[in-house]
Amino acid sequence: MTQRGTTLTQYIIEQGRLHNTSRGAFTALLNDVATACKRLSNLVRLGELAGVLGAAGQENVQGEDQKKLDVIANEVFIESLERSGLLAGIASEEMDAHYPIPAAYPRGDYLLAFDPLDGSSNIDVNGATGTIFSITHHRDASAPGDADFLQAGREQVCAGYCLYSSASMMVITTGHGVAGFTLDNSVGEFILTHPDIKVPRQTTEYAINSAYARHWLAPEKRYVQECNAGVDGPRGQNFNMRWAGSMVGDVHRILCRGGVFMYPMDARLKADGKAGKLRLLYEANPMGMLMEQAGGMAHTGTQPILDIQPDALHQRVPVIMGSADEVERLVQYHREAGNDT
Ligand code: AHM
Numbered sequence: 087m088t089q090r091g092t093t094l095t096q097y098i099i100e101q102g103r104l105h106n107t108s109r110g111a112f113t114a115l116l117n118d119v120a121t122a123c124k125r126l127s128n129l130v131r132l133g134e135l136a137g138v139l140g141a142a143g144q145e146n147v148q149g150e151d152q153k154k155l156d157v158i159a160n161e162v163f164i165e166s167l168e169r170s171g172l173l174a175g176i177a178s179e180e181m182d183a184h185y186p187i188p189a190a191y192p193r194g195d196y197l198l199a200f201d202p203l204d205g206s207s208n209i210d211v212n213g214a215t216g217t218i219f220s221i222t223h224h225r226d227a228s229a230p231g232d233a234d235f236l237q238a239g240r241e242q243v244c245a246g247y248c249l250y251s252s253a254s255m256m257v258i259t260t261g262h263g264v265a266g267f268t269l270d271n272s273v274g275e276f277i278l279t280h281p282d283i284k285v286p287r288q289t290t291e292y293a294i295n296s297a298y299a300r301h302w303l304a305p306e307k308r309y310v311q312e313c314n315a316g317v318d319g320p321r322g323q324n325f326n327m328r329w330a331g332s333m334v335g336d337v338h339r340i341l342c343r344g345g346v347f348m349y350p351m352d353a354r355l356k357a358d359g360k361a362g363k364l365r366l367l368y369e370a371n372p373m374g375m376l377m378e379q380a381g382g383m384a385h386t387g388t389q390p391i392l393d394i395q396p397d398a399l400h401q402r403v404p405v406i407m408g409s410a411d412e413v414e415r416l417v418q419y420h421r422e423a424g425n426d427t
C-alpha cells in the first residue's frame with residue numbers, strides 16, 4: 087500500500103528551515119546517499135537472484151574476507167556520490183586510503199566516511215545488514231588527505247544508517263534529534279515513520295557476543311554476570327540478551343526499544359594488537375551521534391566516543407552504547423576496576 091507522508095528530502099528541507107541551516111547542497115547530498123541505499127536495498131532483497139551472495143575472494147585493508155556484496159556496496163556508493171560535486175572525498179571500510187573525487191567532477195566541501203555493508207556475516211543467511219555513514223565538513227579549499235577525515239565525532243554534521251531487514255529503514259540525525267524513515271518500494275521513497283526516536287534510559291536487554299566471554303575484561307564480566315543472575319542477583323530483575331551479528335541491527339533495536347550494545351576491548355583483541363573491533367570513523371562515531379541525539383550514551387568505558395580525537399582512518403575503538411542508565415553503570419564498573427582494565 088502506498089503511504090502518504092513526509093519524504094526524507096522534505097524532512098531535510100524542513101529541518102534546515104527550522105534550524106536556520108538550510109543548505110541546498112546538503113539536501114542534495116543526503117538525497118544521493120538515499121539513492122545509493124535504495125539501490126543497495128534492491129540488491130540485498132534480490133540476494134541470490136541478483137548473484138550477489140558469496141565471497142569476493144579477496145581481503146580488505148583490515149585483513150577481513152570481503153563478501154561480493156561488500157565490494158558491490160562500496161562501488162554503488164562511490165558511483166552514486168562521486169559525481170555530485172558535493173563531496174571533497176570519501177573514506178570507506180573497504181578502501182585502504184580515502185577515495186579522492188576524480189578531477190573530472192567538481193569538488194564539494196563535505197567529507198563522507200562510510201561502512202558500505204555492515205554485518206557482512208549476515209549477508210549469505212538473509213540476516214539484517216546495513217550501511218552506516220558519517221558526514222563532516224572539509225573546511226580547506228585544497229583536495230583532502232586522509233588526515234582531513236580525522237575529526238572527532240562531535241564535528242559530524244550528519245550521521246545515519248540504512249538498515250536492510252524485513253523493511254529497509256533510513257535513520258538519521260543532523261544534530262536535532264533522530265528520525266527514522268521506511269522505504270516505500272511502491273513509490274521509491276523513504277517516508278518518515280519514526281519522527282522523534284528516543285532511547286529509554288532504563289532497559290533489561292543487553293547485546294554482546296558471549297562467545298568471547300572468557301576474554302572479557304573485569305567490568306564486562308561483572309556486568310553480564312549480574313544481568314544473568316536475574317531476580318536472584320544484585321540487579322533484582324531478569325535480563326534478556328539479543329545479538330544480531332550486525333551493529334546496524336542491534337543499534338536499530340536499541341533505538342526502538344532500549345538496550346545496551348557492547349563490543350568492548352578484550353584480551354583476544356589486545357593479543358592481536360587491536361584497540362577494539364569496531365571502527366571509530368564509520369561505525370562508532372555515527373552510531374554514537376545517533377545514540378546521544380536519541381538521549382542515550384556512547385562510551386568506550388573510559389571516555390565518550392564522540393570526544394575521541396582520531397589518529398587513523400581505520401582506527402578501532404571499544405564500544406558501549408545505548409540506554410543511559412546501563413552505559414553509566416558499565417562506565418562506573420570500568421572506573422572501579424581502574425582505567426587499564
Ligand atoms: P563488518 O563491518 O566487517 O561487518 O564488522 C562489524 C560487525 C558488526 O556489525 C557486528 O556488531 C560485529 O562486527 C560482529 O562481530 P563478531 O562476529 O565478532 O560478533
Ligand code: MG
Nearest residue numbers: 201204205369
Ligand atoms: Mg562494519
